[in-house]
Amino acid sequence: xxxxxxxxxxxxxxxxxxxxxxxxxxxxxxxxxxxxxxxxxxxxxxxxxxxxxxxxxxxxxxxxxxxxxxxxxxxxxxxxxxxxxxxxxxxxxxxxxxxxxxxxxxxxxxxxxxxxxx
Numbered sequence: 001x002x003x004x005x006x007x008x009x010x011x012x013x014x015x016x017x018x019x020x021x022x023x024x025x026x027x028x029x030x031x032x033x034x035x036x037x038x039x040x041x042x043x044x045x046x047x048x049x050x051x052x053x054x055x056x057x058x059x060x061x062x063x064x065x066x067x068x069x070x071x072x073x074x075x076x077x078x079x080x081x082x083x084x085x086x087x088x089x090x091x092x093x094x095x096x097x098x099x100x101x102x103x104x105x106x107x108x109x110x111x112x113x114x115x116x117x118x
Contacts, residue, residue, distance in 0.1 A: 001050075002050065002051070002053065006053075007054060008054075009053070009054065010052065010053060010054050010055050010059075010063075011049055011050050011051065011052045011063065012050040013047050013048070013049060013050070014048045014049070014050050015047060016045065016046055016048055017046065019040070019044060019045055019046050020038060020040060037099075039099055041070070042067060042070045043070070043071045043072070043073060049063075052064070076096045078091070078096060078102060079091070079094065079095070079096050079097075080092045080093050080095040080096075080097075081093045082109060082110075083109065083110040084107045084108065084109060084110065085107070085108045085109065085110055085111070085112050085113075090107070
């Protein structure tokens with residue numbers, strides 16, 4: 001996306017399905033594959049961060065440190081307190097939003113100045 005608007009974004013996630021496909025195909029070949037939900041992420045290298053850009057060195061360092069904490073399991077990005085854009089507390093301090101909630105999330109967090117499409 002950076003090539004389309006080089007000054008309009010700071011980073012983005014990139015989904016890398018390669019590790020998942022390699023693991024799944026090997027399981028099929030081994031006769032051990034079963035159908036399951038997959039919630040792989042940064043820790044599993046199936047979600048990677050695009051290059052950091054358009055930010056100060058201090059902000060880049062903080063972003064890289066946060067990425068490392070997510071990968072190690074030290075930090076979950078959907079840990080409360082989390083408020084919606086109307087100020088309603090959706091998750092109390094220390095509560096991690098369950099995967100099912102994230103799948104059905106139909107609200108914006110505090111600080112997003114837009115409306116959900118109807």
